[in-house]
Amino acid sequence: xxxxxxxxxxxxxxxxxxxxxxxxxxxxxxxxxxxxxxxxxxxxxxxxxxxxxxxxxxxxxxxxxxxxxxxxxxxxxxxxxxxxxxxxxxxxxxxxxxxxxxxxxxxxxxxxxxxxxxxxxxxxxxxxxxxxxxxxxxxxxxxxxxxxxxxxxxxxxxxxxxxxxxxxxxxxxxxxxxxxxxxxxxxxxxxxxxxxxxxxxxxxxxxxxxxxxxxxxxxxxxxxxxxxxxxxxxxxxxxxxxxxxxxxxxxxxxxxxxxxxxxxxxxxxxxxxxxxxxxxxxxxxxxxxxxxxxxxxxxxxxxxxxxxxxxxxxxxxxxxxxxxxxxxxxxxxxxxxxxxxxxxxxxxxxxxxxxxxxxxxxxxxxxxxxxxxxxxxxxxxxxxxxxxxxxxxxxxxxxxxxxxxxxxxxxxxxxxxxxxxxxxxxxxxxxxxxxxxxxxxxxxxxxxxxxxxxxxxxxxxxxxxxxxxxxxxxxxxxxxxxxxxxxxxxxxxxxxxxxxxxxxxxxxxxxxxxxxxxxxxxxxxxxxxxxxxxxxxxxxxxxxxxxxxxxxxxxxxxxxxxxxxxxxxxxxx
Numbered sequence: 419x420x421x422x423x424x425x426x427x428x429x430x431x432x433x434x435x436x437x438x439x440x441x442x443x444x445x446x447x448x449x450x451x452x453x454x455x456x457x458x459x460x461x462x463x464x465x466x467x468x469x470x471x472x473x474x475x476x477x478x479x480x481x482x483x484x485x486x487x488x489x490x491x492x493x494x495x496x497x498x499x500x501x502x503x504x505x506x507x508x509x510x511x512x513x514x515x516x517x518x519x520x521x522x523x524x525x526x527x528x529x530x531x532x533x534x535x536x537x538x539x540x541x542x543x544x545x546x547x548x549x550x551x552x553x554x555x556x557x558x559x560x561x562x563x564x565x566x567x568x569x570x571x572x573x574x575x576x577x578x579x580x581x582x583x584x585x586x587x588x589x590x591x592x593x594x595x596x597x598x599x600x601x602x603x604x605x606x607x608x609x610x611x612x613x614x615x616x617x618x619x620x621x622x623x624x625x626x627x628x629x630x631x632x633x634x635x636x637x638x639x640x641x642x643x644x645x646x647x648x649x650x651x652x653x654x655x656x657x658x659x660x661x662x663x664x665x666x667x668x669x670x671x672x673x674x675x676x677x678x679x680x681x682x683x684x685x686x687x688x689x690x691x692x693x694x695x696x697x698x699x700x701x702x703x704x705x706x707x708x709x710x711x712x713x714x715x716x717x718x719x720x721x722x723x724x725x726x727x728x729x730x731x732x733x734x735x736x737x738x739x740x741x742x743x744x745x746x747x748x749x750x751x752x753x754x755x756x757x758x759x760x761x762x763x764x765x766x767x768x769x770x771x772x773x774x775x776x777x778x779x780x781x782x783x784x785x786x787x788x789x790x791x792x793x794x795x796x797x798x799x800x801x802x803x804x805x806x807x808x809x810x811x812x813x814x815x816x817x818x819x820x821x822x823x824x825x826x827x828x829x830x831x832x833x834x835x836x837x838x839x840x841x842x843x844x845x846x847x848x849x850x851x852x853x854x855x856x857x858x859x860x861x862x863x864x865x866x867x868x869x870x871x872x873x874x875x876x877x878x879x880x881x882x883x884x885x886x887x888x889x890x891x892x893x894x895x896x897x898x899x900x901x902x903x904x905x906x907x908x909x910x911x912x913x914x915x916x917x918x919x920x921x922x923x924x925x926x927x928x929x930x931x932x933x934x935x936x937x938x939x940x941x942x943x944x945x946x947x948x949x950x951x952x953x954x955x956x957x958x959x960x961x962x963x964x965x966x967x968x969x970x971x972x973x974x975x976x977x978x979x980x981x982x983x984x985x986x987x988x989x990x991x
Contacts, residue, residue, distance in 0.1 A: 464558060467554065474581070492569060550591075558640075559582075587642070589620040594616065600613045686716075698788070706792055743767075753819055769791065769795065797987070800984070806818045816962065820882070859876065860876050879952065882894040902977065948976065
């Protein structure tokens, strides 16, 4: 298949502007055209329903069946009783604005975060359908002025026209939209009955609005029509296999990579991309391949980690094979294993965050989108970063890039399941931590750079090369990966007040650096060192860059200044 490379816009100096890495016309999904078509059809939808409303309130108002609407409204008023009134309030509430907005948000969040994979198109379909229905409803109420039925109304009259029924339209967009997703996505005997129940809700909402004297029957019919058309317009654009926002062709990445490789420019050194297959899908790998090709890396090899070799062996093989660039794509554990093999080699590393915590990437200022992170690195410059080494009873000497420790944090890492991390992301650690807060306090001796030992109690011990964790919390304020030092944080809060004081220290981002005086420094103490020896009175849970290791009584940590060369975005001056 023959392709042409489109001309690029020139900057004021006359040089062509570089393409946005990871993007290509071959990968265009047509989303812009889809938005334009949705807007055009929405205008037609609003015009049609508004025109129907003007017809109902004008020339056709005395024609049957419109002429029978007043009698039907009176009939609903005559059959009212306490039980039906209560039931109608419940049914009407299902279409209330707050209910619809809340259920829509919850359903969209569930579609995005629950396993096995985020269902972006399904969430977009539901949110856009509800939003489009609401927009068209507001336009129609401005165009058609219709008074509400001349009966006792059981709800306060909103300042909008009786035409159309907003409750019915919103319920149709939401619950019928959920029915569409159930029928198209769910396999099993219960899918169809659930869809039928969902489809009944808008009808019950419309019936309740008639019973409560809030709308004429034609208002309810128009609400059903508005919600149904919104579903059709958005579903046609988002869900259909031949949708307007069509998927790129199957070989789109190959086309884009071939086009990038044909561009004139210097050929780069061979690159090896080490990927953790459990967190890096095919689409992500394709984007990474395109970013590399756009930066002149045509000799690229992708290798996968395994349960037995989490990246170190692959990185060592790549160095022996003459690779000039190693790209590590995974979580903190994968990055640590690769960095351990690259320490002191001078081979450049590009960090691509694909895991749950991604602590190193966050502290290095890299984007958390894998392709964007690689693009930022490849347009940056190499920097020498420190590594920490850690060893002890049951821990063979190894490097770490972010944080290691013992006590509470290690217990949390060990008790957080892979399933929870896959479903919730880093908040899974927070939930697991709540169950570990009552863990026993540790007793330990700390020797820093050969100084006299400090004797402490603690709930958590952190040895940090970086300072910030998820949510932007500076857990070890001031820790930097390029200062030639490691940081030690001892957390020993006592009671609720102690936890509050510790939280205050972290929120302020202050760093009351400890000394070797032996005096206790409150719920949190910080120290800096080049070499530290920690001895616990009993075996403690331990972790290295978020990966649990065997419990033990000793930890020895030491800094290796500038041991790792990493590509990072250029710092602003």
